[in-house]
Amino acid sequence: MAVDEGPRNYEHPAYDYLEQMPGLSLAMTTVDKVLEWSATNSLWIFPMATSCCAIEFITAAASRVDIDQIGSVVRPTPRHCDVMIVAGTITVKMAPRVKKLWEQMPEPKWCIAMGSCAISGDFYRDIYSVVPGIDTVVPVDVYIPGCPPNPDQVLLGLQRLQDKIRSQRDGVSTEPETRPETAKMILPANKRVGDPDRDPLLTDAQHDASRNLGVGTNTDRAKDARPIGAITEDEAANVRGTVDDK
Amino acid sequence: MSIYEQLRERFDLPEEPPEGEPVVIPVDQHVAFATALKEAGFTLYVTVCAAHFPSVQPKAKKGEEPPPMTTEAWEVATVLRSVGTGSETFAWRVRVERPVVPTLYSLFAGADWQEREQYDLVGVVFENHPDMRRLMMPEDWDGHPLRKDYAIDTRVAPWR
Amino acid sequence: MRTFPARVDPHFDIEEYDPEADLMALNMGPQHPSTHGVFRIKLFLDGETIVKAVGYPGYLHRGVEKLCEKLTYVQITPIFDKHDYVAPMTNEQAVNMAFEKLLGLEVPMRARVLRTILAELQRIASHLLWLGTFTLDIGGTIGGGASLMMYTFREREMILDLFEMLTGCRFHYNTHSPGGNRHDIPEGWETAVKAVLDAIEPRLDEYDALCDNDIFLVRTKDIGVLPPDLALELGQTGPVLRGSGIDHDLRRDAPYHAYDLVNVKVAVDDGCDCLARYRVRVAEMRESLRLVRELLTMIPGGPIIGSKPIKSLVQFKAAKGQVYVGIETPRGELGTYLIGGGDQRGAAPYRLKIRPPSLHAVAAVEYLLPGHMLSDVVTVLGSLDPIMGEVDR
Numbered sequence: 001m002a003v004d005e006g007p008r009n010y011e012h013p014a015y016d017y018l019e020q021m022p023g024l025s026l027a028m029t030t031v032d033k034v035l036e037w038s039a040t041n042s043l044w045i046f047p048m049a050t051s052c053c054a055i056e057f058i059t060a061a062a063s064r065v066d067i068d069q070i071g072s073v074v075r076p077t078p079r080h081c082d083v084m085i086v087a088g089t090i091t092v093k094m095a096p097r098v099k100k101l102w103e104q105m106p107e108p109k110w111c112i113a114m115g116s117c118a119i120s121g122d123f124y125r126d127i128y129s130v131v132p133g134i135d136t137v138v139p140v141d142v143y144i145p146g147c148p149p150n151p152d153q154v155l156l157g158l159q160r161l162q163d164k165i166r167s168q169r170d171g172v173s174t175e176p177e178t179r180p181e182t183a184k185m186i187l188p189a190n191k192r193v194g195d196p197d198r199d200p201l202l203t204d205a206q207h208d209a210s211r212n213l214g215v216g217t218n219t220d221r222a223k224d225a226r227p228i229g230a231i232t233e234d235e236a237a238n239v240r241g242t243v244d245d246k
Numbered sequence: 247m248s249i250y251e252q253l254r255e256r257f258d259l260p261e262e263p264p265e266g267e268p269v270v271i272p273v274d275q276h277v278a279f280a281t282a283l284k285e286a287g288f289t290l291y292v293t294v295c296a297a298h299f300p301s302v303q304p305k306a307k308k309g310e311e312p313p314p315m316t317t318e319a320w321e322v323a324t325v326l327r328s329v330g331t332g333s334e335t336f337a338w339r340v341r342v343e344r345p346v347v348p349t350l351y352s353l354f355a356g357a358d359w360q361e362r363e364q365y366d367l368v369g370v371v372f373e374n375h376p377d378m379r380r381l382m383m384p385e386d387w388d389g390h391p392l393r394k395d396y397a398i399d400t401r402v403a404p405w406r
Numbered sequence: 407m408r409t410f411p412a413r414v415d416p417h418f419d420i421e422e423y424d425p426e427a428d429l430m431a432l433n434m435g436p437q438h439p440s441t442h443g444v445f446r447i448k449l450f451l452d453g454e455t456i457v458k459a460v461g462y463p464g465y466l467h468r469g470v471e472k473l474c475e476k477l478t479y480v481q482i483t484p485i486f487d488k489h490d491y492v493a494p495m496t497n498e499q500a501v502n503m504a505f506e507k508l509l510g511l512e513v514p515m516r517a518r519v520l521r522t523i524l525a526e527l528q529r530i531a532s533h534l535l536w537l538g539t540f541t542l543d544i545g546g547t548i549g550g551g552a553s554l555m556m557y558t559f560r561e562r563e564m565i566l567d568l569f570e571m572l573t574g575c576r577f578h579y580n581t582h583s584p585g586g587n588r589h590d591i592p593e594g595w596e597t598a599v600k601a602v603l604d605a606i607e608p609r610l611d612e613y614d615a616l617c618d619n620d621i622f623l624v625r626t627k628d629i630g631v632l633p634p635d636l637a638l639e640l641g642q643t644g645p646v647l648r649g650s651g652i653d654h655d656l657r658r659d660a661p662y663h664a665y666d667l668v669n670v671k672v673a674v675d676d677g678c679d680c681l682a683r684y685r686v687r688v689a690e691m692r693e694s695l696r697l698v699r700e701l702l703t704m705i706p707g708g709p710i711i712g713s714k715p716i717k718s719l720v721q722f723k724a725a726k727g728q729v730y731v732g733i734e735t736p737r738g739e740l741g742t743y744l745i746g747g748g749d750q751r752g753a754a755p756y757r758l759k760i761r762p763p764s765l766h767a768v769a770a771v772e773y774l775l776p777g778h779m780l781s782d783v784v785t786v787l788g789s790l791d792p793i794m795g796e797v798d799r
Contacts, residue, residue, distance in 0.1 A: 048437065049443070050443060050444050050465070050466055050794070051443070051466055051488065051491060051794070051795045052488055052491035052577065052578070052795065054443065055491055055492060055535070055577075056577060058539075058555075058559070059559060059562075059563070062538075062555060062556055062559035062560075063556045063557070063559050063560045063563075064559070064560070064563050076438070076439035088466070089466060089468055091464075091465060091466060091467055091468065092383075092384065093383070093384045093464055093465050093467065094436065094444060094465045094466070097436060097437060097465075101437060123473065123485065124468045124469065124470075124473065127468060127469035127472060127473055128391050128396070128469055128472070129382075129383065129391070129467050129468065129469050130468055130469065147578060148577055148578075150576065265727075266726070266727030266728070266729070267727045267728040267729075268728060268730075289638045289639075290638050290641060290643070290654070291638070291639060291640070291641035291766075292641060292730075292732065292739070292741060292761060293641075293730075293741055293743060293759065293761035295743040295745075295757070295759035297745055297756070297757040323728065323730075323743060325730050325741070325743065325761075327732075327739075329638065329652060329654045330652075330653060330654055330659060331658070331659050332659060332660075333654065333656065333659035333660045334660065335730055335732065337728075337730050337743075339728075353639075354639045354640075354641070355636065355639045355640050355773070356639055356640040356641035356642075356766055356769060358416070358769065359463075359765065359766075359769040360641075360765075360766075363765075367471070376417040377417050380464075381463060381464060382463065382464035382467040382798060383464065383467065384464075391469060391472055392471060392472055392757070396472075
């Protein structure tokens with residue numbers, strides 16, 4: 001590959017991949033390095049945009065963050081793209097479509113799960129119509145946490161993907177860790193709301209604590225604010241009494 | 247004369263509107279009631295809400311026989327709104343023991359999707375509706391999720 | 407008196423259509439960049455003219471109404487942020503007003519004025535996003551539509567920064583609560599709001615220059631004509647209803663928050679087409695700017711959350727009954743039909759039905775699309791401004 005030997009041009013990162021031949025206006029490199037350089041710096045994105053995260057993803061593509069700066073272009077068709085960003089909740093009705101679109105993308109391809117709904121289903125996790133995490137449908141390479149993640153974190157996630165592609169090309173194994181089965185997940189010590197075994201006092205205390213969030217100038221109420229679960233003996237007896245009366 | 251008084255002349259309604267909840271009317275007057283309201287200026291179709299009330303055993307008082315089980319019922323509430331300055335809503339309910347209620351599609355075209363949604367989620371069938379298919383769930387879905395006998399946490403699902 | 411073409415029957419049998427015609431069924435969505443999310447339309451085309459359109463929502467149905475049945479009233483607010491993710495502030499207000507009505511809670515004046523300011527700022531942000539994506543739909547990314555989107559997102563970011571100053575979050579705020587707000591106005595916030603308003607106002611004129619663009623006019627004028635009587639029957643509200651020439655705005659007609667303190671001028675346009683809906687939204691942005699300026703001068707002192715501490719169990723015992731509350735969000739009337747007395751202690755809703763303006767709006771496509779060309783689908787759908795999170799819930 002012939003390049004111009006002007007000294008200023010060496011600052012360009014492309015030259016990291018080129019080996020200079022002294023005295024000649026010629027440089028040699030390996031095909032691998034060129035492929036790696038071009039793959040990492042032209043990640044075209046296919047947005048699987050369903051809900052809230054889609055708006056933050058558009059913001060990431062818009063003026064302030066501008067993911068174009070790392071060579072990422074948003075294309076709405078799977079056949080042009082390298083990366084699928086799943087932004088938003090995936091439902092039972094949508095999941096087969098996501099799978100089909102993923103299969104339409106040409107190799108090599110990567111998938112980013114953006115936001116907690118795509119990662120795990122978030123608080124819709126146990127709802128009848130929601131898939132608890134997109135990694136039950138397609139393999140995910142990078143997770144961007146947040147609800148929704150800030151646009152600059154989308155940029156960061158793409159840079160992590162670039163790192164991953166580089167290390168893959170260098171021969172470093174980047175096999176994803178296997179996800180624990182849902183049944184094997186450790187259940188929280190406190191029962192969730194709606195569970196018949198949950199202590200009603202806990203819900204009440206949580207409720208009161210959130211009511212007493214004294215913020216700003218509302219100092220009177222800030223003094224009374226208590227952490228969740230901090231309920232005095234007297235109050236507990238009182239609350240119990242009310243429940244029993246009913 | 248308020249709208250409630252106007253309606254009381256034509257329909258069998260209680261003397262005063264019930265406090266804190268919409269008035270209940272018999273199901274066979276449902277369409278006539280909506281027609282009367284539409285003629286009285288409530289032309290904006292707002293919403294329809296169906297709710298399921300399962301058969302439950304009320305708690306017995308101390309030393310008394312437990313009361314009989316309540317019968318399973320469905321309630322369909324409809325809300326209409328008048329347009330322009332001083333806009334107000336009017337809501338009414340019908341309570342049925344079989345989940346079949348006449349449709350308002352012939353009066354309000356917007357009832358089409360709204361009633362399909364309520365059929366999908368609660369399982370109330372709207373009689374004479376032109377196209378009573380599911381709206382939100384896939385068409386091969388089993389059951390009506392917003393019924394009270396449908397579990398909130400569905401741990402058994404095809405992908406788990 | 408303007409005459410409209412005869413109403414389309416969306417349920418007509420396609421088999422009965424002219425057997426000579428070369429019909430084609432085309433599926434659009436659920437993954438389509440111009441459906442604003444995951445909406446699917448099945449189109450029957452005769453040549454390039456649409457004969458019949460069938461909408462299929464539900465690809466984002468997250469079962470929120472079921473989820474609300476297991477949460478207490480205070481826990482529901484953050485869930486509601488995620489419905490209409492372009493206007494979370496007004497969503498929180500809609501559901502919390504229903505809870506306040508059911509539980510009989512008074513909101514202090516300071517919180518009411520603050521809520522009004524937040525709702526109006528949110529309206530500007532939401533309409534800016536709509537304007538950006540609408541021109542993106544019409545122009546396409548390559549065709550130059552993306553340039554206006556870049557500008558509108560710049561202004562929207564300014565408003566999100568204001569919300570971040572107030573609540574600490576730029577997107578899902580969780581700042582409303584039954585009985586008041588959680589976050590009081592920080593120091594210097596009013597000055598920042600004024601600066602943002604001053605920056606946005608002249609730029610709106612630049613966007614309005616779109617109306618002089620021939621291409622824009624050809625793509626929107628007389629496209630997607632929605633007659634006023636059909637708009638009412640379909641339950642259209644907000645800019646879609648006002649774009650059909652009906653003078654109806656809950657901010658003026660049934661005032662809530664602090665809207666009775668200000669004089670809201672309602673923007674109405676009787677064009678009934680996509681251009682009319684565009685004009686109404688741009689006029690609403692200007693009106694919102696004026697309202698925020700006016701309201702900033704009248705923020706009273708005092709607490710922002712109800713002074714009477716809520717005795718949760720006592721309150722909830724009274725929380726029986728059924729209420730309906732609707733407010734004017736950027737997309738129209740967002741209502742909550744609430745049946746109280748849910749769990750064994752009455753601390754959760756028994757049934758909570760959300761009345762989404764977007765579901766009513768997208769239901770209109772079956773009436774609006776037949777007779778138009780295929781390329782008008784994105785224009786019509788974009789002008790209705792549906793947010794799929796709200797359509798499917």
